[in-house]
Amino acid sequence: MKCTQFEKMIPDFIQKKMDFVTLESFCRHADSCENCKEELTIQFLVTEGMQRLEEGEAFDLQREMDLRMEQAWKTVNRNNQCLKIGTLFEFAAVAAVTVALVWILW
Ligand SMILES: [Zn+2]
Numbered sequence: 001m002k003c004t005q006f007e008k009m010i011p012d013f014i015q016k017k018m019d020f021v022t023l024e025s026f027c028r029h030a031d032s033c034e035n036c037k038e039e040l041t042i043q044f045l046v047t048e049g050m051q052r053l054e055e056g057e058a059f060d061l062q063r064e065m066d067l068r069m070e071q072a073w074k075t076v077n078r079n080n081q082c083l084k085i086g087t088l089f090e091f092a093a094v095a096a097v098t099v100a101l102v103w104i105l106w
Helices: 003-014 020-032 034-055 061-105
Strands: none
Touching: 003 020, 003 034, 020 034, 020 061, 034 061
């Protein structure tokens, strides 16, 4: 993912409107690109900060930003595991059908 692309997606990330695939490359970029991570943090602080000021809540946004990234990674990893298990099941299903066919046609 390019930096310009990343920047355009920041609002989607903050509003949690991202699909898994995008989320994964987004997280990877944030982890490997200091500039974008900083940009993301700033936008997060501004967007969420305005919201909280309106709601009058106490907050620690830097910490929340870290938590948000952590959550995003967990979501990505969980989804990847699901995909792997899904592939495994598919493979098992295909194998079972093949065996059945061989059995019937023999
Ligand atoms: Zn970047």
